[in-house]
Amino acid sequence: MRPPRPLRWQFLTLFVGLLVPTLLFVGVLLWRFAASERTRVEQDVQTRAHALSVAFDREIYGVLTTLQALATSPSLANHDLPAFYAQMQEISRLQGININLRHIDGTAALTTRAPFGSAAPAPRVLAEIDGEVLRIGVAMVSNVFLTSVSQKPVFQIVSAPIRIGETPTYILAASLDLAYLVATTRREDLPSGWIGSLVDRNGIVAVRTERQEDFVGKRTSTDFRTHTIDDAGRYYGRNRVGQDVLVGYGKSKLTGWTAAVVVGRELAEAPLLRSITILVGLGLVLGLLVVGIALGVGGRVDRAMRRLSEGAEAIGRGDPVSAIATPILEVNQIGAALVTAALQLQARTCEREAAEIALRDLNLVLEDRVTARTLELDTANRALIGEMQSRETAEAHLRQLQKMEAVGQLTGGIAHDFNNMLAIVIGSLNLIRKRLARGESDIERFIDVATDGANRAASLTQRLLAFSRQQPLAPEPIDANKLVSGVSEIQRRTLGGGIRLETVLAGGLWRTHADVSQLENAILNLAVNARDAMEETDAGSGRLTIETANANLDEAYAKTVEISPGQYVLVALTDSGAGMSPEVMAKVFDPFFTTKPVGKGTGLGLSQVYGFVRQSNGHARIYSELGQGTSVKLYLPRFYGEGEAAMSPRDDQIAPALGNQREIVLVVEDEEALRLLSVEALRELGYSVRHAESATAALRVLDAQPDIALLFTDIVMPDMNGRRLAEEAVRRRPELKVLYTTGFTRNAVVHNGVLDPGTHFLPKPFTLQQLASKVRSVLDHEPGMVDA
Structure with missing residues (x-):
C-alpha cells in the first residue's frame, strides 16, 4: 500500500491532473501541425527532385534533337566529311558541346576536339554503349566516364545508328562536360541549405549544386543506391559523411539517371522542433500557475483538516470535543458531528464493558465444545485411513491376480504353440534318424516338415518380440x-x-x-x-x-x-x-x-x-x-529428414553371390553346436572360416591372422559381450567389418528398439539363404552406406 500523502499534495495532483489533458490536447494539435509541415517538406523535396529530372531530360532532349538534325546532313550522306566536319564545328561553337562521328566498328572518324583527320580512338566505355545502340537501334545516354587525354569526367549522348544505304554506317555522339549541367541544376532555385544532384546509372555523381569538385565522379553512398530503386520517392537516411538527411529523388525518363534533392534532417524537422519548444514553454507557464493555486487552496484546507484531526484525537483519548469553526462549511459540519459522536462514544463504552463480561463466559463454553468435536473427528479420520489402506491392499491383490492370469494366458499360448512346433521338429528328426539307420533315403518330406516347424517357431518368437x-x-x-x-x-x-x-x-x-x-x-x-x-x-x-x-x-x-x-x-x-x-x-x-x-x-x-x-x-x-x-x-x-526413400526388400531381392577362399570369416559363438553349424554353413557358401568359443580366444585368432575380412560374432557371451569384442577388434584393425547375431538383446546394439546407426545385424535363427545374403552385403558394404 502506498504511504498517505498530505492534503496539499492531493490538491496539487488534482490540479495537475486537470492540466495534463489540456496540455495533451494542445500538444496533439501542435504535433499534427508539425507532422503536416514535415510531410509538406517531404513532398516539396520529392517534387523538386522530379522537376530537376524533367529539366535534365529537357537539356538532353535538346542535344539529342541537334544530333538527329545533324545526322540528316547531305554532306554526311555524300561522304563529304570535310564539309560535315565544318557543320560539326559550327554547332559545337554555338551550343558549347563536343561532337564525335564514329564508324560502327568503334573507330573515330571526326571529333570537334581535334583537327580534321586526327581523331583519337574511342574509350572502351564508348565502345560498349555504341554496341548497345547498334543492338537496340535507338539513342542512348552513357554513364559518367573519364576522357582519355584530360581525364575529366564527361558523358555522351549517342544518336541512333546512321544508315547510308541499307546498312548502319556511322554513330553520331555529343560529348558533354559535366559543367554543362551545373547551370541546369542551379536554375531550379532550391531553398537555402538544399542540395541538388544528378547521379548516373552506375551511382556516380555527375552534378552537385554545392561542393561540386568534392563529389563529381565519385560513387554515391550505399544507402542512396539501396533506396533509389523505384522511379520516384523519398527516404530518410545517411549521406557519405554520416549525416542524417532527407532525400527526394526522381528517375530521368530519357537516361535512367537519378535526380536527387538532399536536405539535412535537422533542417527538415525544424517546424517540429519549434512546435515542441512552444509546447514545453506553455506547459512550464501553466504548470507553475497551477502549482501556486494548488498550494494556496491546499494550505487553507490543510488548516481546517488539522482542526478536525485535533477533535478526532480528543475522541480517542475520551476527552470532550469543543466546537470547530473554520472558513469551510463542510468542515464545520464534520466538527459538529464529532462533538455528537464523542458523547455517544462515552455511552457505548459503558455498554461495551458490560458486553465483554457475556462474551468471556460464552468463549469458555465454546472452547469445551470444540475440544469434544475435535476428538470425535480424529477418531473418524483414523477409521477412514484404515479403511482406505484395506481397500488399497485389496486392489493391489486384485491387480496381481490379473497380471498372473495374463501371464498364464500368455505362457499357456506360447507353450501350446511351441510344443506343437517342437513335436513336429522332434518327430520329424526321429523318423529321419530311424530311416537313415535302415539305409533309406526317402527323408526329404520329413526334412521339409521339420524345417516348416522350426520356421514357424522362429516366426512365433519374432511375433512375441514385436508384441x-x-x-x-x-x-x-x-x-x-x-x-x-x-x-x-x-x-x-x-x-x-x-x-x-x-x-x-x-x-x-x-x-x-x-x-x-x-x-x-x-x-x-x-x-x-x-x-x-x-x-x-x-x-x-x-x-x-x-x-x-x-x-x-x-x-x-x-x-x-x-x-x-x-x-x-x-x-x-x-x-x-x-x-x-x-x-x-x-x-x-x-x-x-x-x-x-x-x-x-x-x-x-x-x-x-x-x-x-x-x-x-x-x-x-x-x-x-x-x-x-x-x-x-x-x-x-511423418519423417522430416533427408535421404532417399527405402526400397521394398521384395523389390530388391537379388540372389547373393557366393564367397571365395580368399575371404576369411571369424565366427565367435559360445554355443558349440551353433558355432559348428555357422562354420559349416559359411564353408558351404565358399568362405574360409576361423572360429573361437569366446571373445578372448577371438582376439588371439585376430592377432595371429591379420587378413581376416569379417568378424561374425554373437552378442550375448560370458566375460565380454560381442559389442565390446567388436570395439576392441576394430580398434586393432580399423578396416575390419563386423556382423552381429543374437536371439535377443536389449541394449548392446539396440537402443529404444532401434539398431545403432551403422550396425550390421542378423537375428537368430537364420536360414542359409539369409546368412549368404547378409554376409555378402556386409563384405560389399562401402563406408557411408546404411545397412542393417
Whole structure:
C-alpha cells in the first residue's frame, strides 16, 4: 500500500491532473501541425527532385534533337566529311558541346576536339554503349566516364545508328562536360541549405549544386543506391559523411539517371522542433500557475483538516470535543458531528464493558465444545485411513491376480504353440534318424516338415518380440505409396481371384520413418486377415481397399491414445468382410486371441502389427461393424529428414553371390553346436572360416591372422559381450567389418528398439539363404552406406 500523502499534495495532483489533458490536447494539435509541415517538406523535396529530372531530360532532349538534325546532313550522306566536319564545328561553337562521328566498328572518324583527320580512338566505355545502340537501334545516354587525354569526367549522348544505304554506317555522339549541367541544376532555385544532384546509372555523381569538385565522379553512398530503386520517392537516411538527411529523388525518363534533392534532417524537422519548444514553454507557464493555486487552496484546507484531526484525537483519548469553526462549511459540519459522536462514544463504552463480561463466559463454553468435536473427528479420520489402506491392499491383490492370469494366458499360448512346433521338429528328426539307420533315403518330406516347424517357431518368437516391442528395428525413410504399390502383386496372389484389390494413393504424401520389412509384413498380415474375414461371408468374395493419406492428430486425440500430437502418414486397409462385434474388437490386439478355428491361426498377427506400430512411435486403430466389414488404420510419424526413400526388400531381392577362399570369416559363438553349424554353413557358401568359443580366444585368432575380412560374432557371451569384442577388434584393425547375431538383446546394439546407426545385424535363427545374403552385403558394404 502506498504511504498517505498530505492534503496539499492531493490538491496539487488534482490540479495537475486537470492540466495534463489540456496540455495533451494542445500538444496533439501542435504535433499534427508539425507532422503536416514535415510531410509538406517531404513532398516539396520529392517534387523538386522530379522537376530537376524533367529539366535534365529537357537539356538532353535538346542535344539529342541537334544530333538527329545533324545526322540528316547531305554532306554526311555524300561522304563529304570535310564539309560535315565544318557543320560539326559550327554547332559545337554555338551550343558549347563536343561532337564525335564514329564508324560502327568503334573507330573515330571526326571529333570537334581535334583537327580534321586526327581523331583519337574511342574509350572502351564508348565502345560498349555504341554496341548497345547498334543492338537496340535507338539513342542512348552513357554513364559518367573519364576522357582519355584530360581525364575529366564527361558523358555522351549517342544518336541512333546512321544508315547510308541499307546498312548502319556511322554513330553520331555529343560529348558533354559535366559543367554543362551545373547551370541546369542551379536554375531550379532550391531553398537555402538544399542540395541538388544528378547521379548516373552506375551511382556516380555527375552534378552537385554545392561542393561540386568534392563529389563529381565519385560513387554515391550505399544507402542512396539501396533506396533509389523505384522511379520516384523519398527516404530518410545517411549521406557519405554520416549525416542524417532527407532525400527526394526522381528517375530521368530519357537516361535512367537519378535526380536527387538532399536536405539535412535537422533542417527538415525544424517546424517540429519549434512546435515542441512552444509546447514545453506553455506547459512550464501553466504548470507553475497551477502549482501556486494548488498550494494556496491546499494550505487553507490543510488548516481546517488539522482542526478536525485535533477533535478526532480528543475522541480517542475520551476527552470532550469543543466546537470547530473554520472558513469551510463542510468542515464545520464534520466538527459538529464529532462533538455528537464523542458523547455517544462515552455511552457505548459503558455498554461495551458490560458486553465483554457475556462474551468471556460464552468463549469458555465454546472452547469445551470444540475440544469434544475435535476428538470425535480424529477418531473418524483414523477409521477412514484404515479403511482406505484395506481397500488399497485389496486392489493391489486384485491387480496381481490379473497380471498372473495374463501371464498364464500368455505362457499357456506360447507353450501350446511351441510344443506343437517342437513335436513336429522332434518327430520329424526321429523318423529321419530311424530311416537313415535302415539305409533309406526317402527323408526329404520329413526334412521339409521339420524345417516348416522350426520356421514357424522362429516366426512365433519374432511375433512375441514385436508384441512386446523388443524386436530390433532398422528404420529408414519410406515412401508409403511406392511400398503399397510394390506389394500389390504379392497381395493379389495371396487374396485369390474372388477378392478385388483396390489402391487409393494420396498425392503429395509425406514420407515416414520405419522398418521397411516390418511395415510390409504388417500390410501383408492385415491383407490375409481381411481375406479370411471375406471368405467367411456367403458370397466368399469381396473388396479390399488399401489407401494412404496425410493425417494431423490434434492434442486431444493424441492424449487419448498416448502418442505425440502432430503430422502422421496413414496407411488404411478396409475390407467388405463379416466385421467384428464390440466384444471381439476389445480383445483383437491381445496375444493368442483369435476367432479362427484351432490350427488356423496363432492369435499373434494383429498383436505383432500393434507392437511394431507402437514401437515405431505410431498408433493403430480398428473400426468395424458386424456385416459391414473392417477398417484397420496405421498412423506412422511423418519423417522430416533427408535421404532417399527405402526400397521394398521384395523389390530388391537379388540372389547373393557366393564367397571365395580368399575371404576369411571369424565366427565367435559360445554355443558349440551353433558355432559348428555357422562354420559349416559359411564353408558351404565358399568362405574360409576361423572360429573361437569366446571373445578372448577371438582376439588371439585376430592377432595371429591379420587378413581376416569379417568378424561374425554373437552378442550375448560370458566375460565380454560381442559389442565390446567388436570395439576392441576394430580398434586393432580399423578396416575390419563386423556382423552381429543374437536371439535377443536389449541394449548392446539396440537402443529404444532401434539398431545403432551403422550396425550390421542378423537375428537368430537364420536360414542359409539369409546368412549368404547378409554376409555378402556386409563384405560389399562401402563406408557411408546404411545397412542393417
